Amino acid sequence: TQAPVNVTVTGAAGQIGYALLFRIASGQLLGQDTPVKLRLLEIPQAVKAAEGTALELEDGAFPLLQGIDIFDDATKAFDGVNVGLLVGARPRTKGMERGDLLEANGGIFKPQGEAINAGAADDVKILVVGNPANTNALIAQAHAPDVPKERFTAMTRLDHNRAQAQLAKKLGVNVADVKKLTIWGNHSATQYPDIFHAEVGGKNAAEAVGDQKWLEDEFIPRVAKRGAEIIEARGASSAASAANAAIDHVYDWVNGTAEGDWVSMGIPSDGSYGVPEGIISSFPVTTKNGSYEIVQGLEIDEFSRGKIDASVRELTEERDAVKQLGLI
Numbered sequence: 001t002q003a004p005v006n007v008t009v010t011g012a013a014g015q016i017g018y019a020l021l022f023r024i025a026s027g028q029l030l031g032q033d034t035p036v037k038l039r040l041l042e043i044p045q046a047v048k049a050a051e052g053t054a055l056e057l058e059d060g061a062f063p064l065l066q067g068i069d070i071f072d073d074a075t076k077a078f079d080g081v082n083v084g085l086l087v088g089a090r091p092r093t094k095g096m097e098r099g100d101l102l103e104a105n106g107g108i109f110k111p112q113g114e115a116i117n118a119g120a121a122d123d124v125k126i127l128v129v130g131n132p133a134n135t136n137a138l139i140a141q142a143h144a145p146d147v148p149k150e151r152f153t154a155m156t157r158l159d160h161n162r163a164q165a166q167l168a169k170k171l172g173v174n175v176a177d178v179k180k181l182t183i184w185g186n187h188s189a190t191q192y193p194d195i196f197h198a199e200v201g202g203k204n205a206a207e208a209v210g211d212q213k214w215l216e217d218e219f220i221p222r223v224a225k226r227g228a229e230i231i232e233a234r235g236a237s238s239a240a241s242a243a244n245a246a247i248d249h250v251y252d253w254v255n256g257t258a259e260g261d262w263v264s265m266g267i268p269s270d271g272s273y274g275v276p277e278g279i280i281s282s283f284p285v286t287t288k289n290g291s292y293e294i295v296q297g298l299e300i301d302e303f304s305r306g307k308i309d310a311s312v313r314e315l316t317e318e319r320d321a322v323k324q325l326g327l328i
């Protein structure tokens with residue numbers, strides 16, 4: 001068997017952390033051949049709760065789990081990291097302006113970027129889950145100049161999975177029959193879930209639906225505002241589904257996407273599809289041998305163009321705001 005992979009999880013005592021850690025320990029993040037060592041990062045006040053979770057992880061008797069260390073210091077937590085799941089973030093509280101939110105998160109993701117730069121393994125892969133995920137990933141990336149830029153990604157896989165489930169429900173098919181969906185742009189309400197290139201049972205999904213009104217008035221807003229729907233119903237934000245999406249994102253990045261399908265990942269733009277180079281925006285990607293490639297050559301009609309541009313505009317505004325604050 002292989003040497004254990006160091007997986008650092010920030011915000012380990014939070015609700016996503018609780019749903020995520022047991023699945024990592026059971027081998028679902030990397031595969032059933034890969035032993036893992038967990039490195040948990042929390043703020044000092046939450047270290048005790050993280051220790052409690054570690055006791056439960058021990059009680060899971062997971063054969064692939066070869067160690068758990070808990071830290072309140074980012075430099076230590078990211079030492080030797082192969083896979084970093086950056087979940088802990090500063091949530092928006094009542095009356096908080098966007099600038100304040102970005103600044104508070106800068107205080108988290110700047111030192112974490114520096115810690116990754118200082119200690120990460122050569123093959124490090126980073127997934128930012130904590131919101132605003134795309135811009136937090138940009139901040140961390142800016143402070144890790146020695147790490148290849150493409151190793152910093154943001155999670156739009158939950159949006160992708162949500163879109164896949166809603167489309168399957170509409171067409172009365174199994175989710176596995178829905179392929180080539182794309183989330184474009186920001187992990188926010190401006191995101192654009194695109195079904196025009198998606199396939200259902202080998203047929204074009206938009207044609208199979210044949211209902212532009214449903215697409216515009218129901219599907220797109222439902223997917224984009226699903227987070228709020230969950231909060232309304234559950235009294236707490238999406239946690240197990242977010243953890244599930246984080247597992248999917250990393251598993252596919254490491255193990256490759258299936259032939260004839262792709263996934264959505266927030267990744268640094270190379271300028272494809274008119275998305276300004278450098279911003280971390282969601283694209284359709286295929287993965288192989290631990291790296292990813294943007295799916296090229298998709299035709300973007302006027303409707304899709306407008307939606308992509310609007311979300312990308314929001315991302316460039318966030319980038320400009322963090323630049324102004326001196327965070328990147």
Ligand code: NAI
Nearest residue numbers: 011013014015016041042046088089129130131155158242
């Ligand atoms: P939570 O509030 O339950 O947990 C967050 C944890 O992060 C807390 O235990 C807190 O102590 C910790 N934390 C705060 N600052 C930290 C730091 N500097 N270092 C290490 N840990 C720190 O929140 P939950 O529900 O687990 O969500 C976490 C984040 O994920 C939120 O920002 C949420 O908005 C985001 N999210 C993103 C989704 C996506 O699709 N990209 C989906 C769902 C949630």
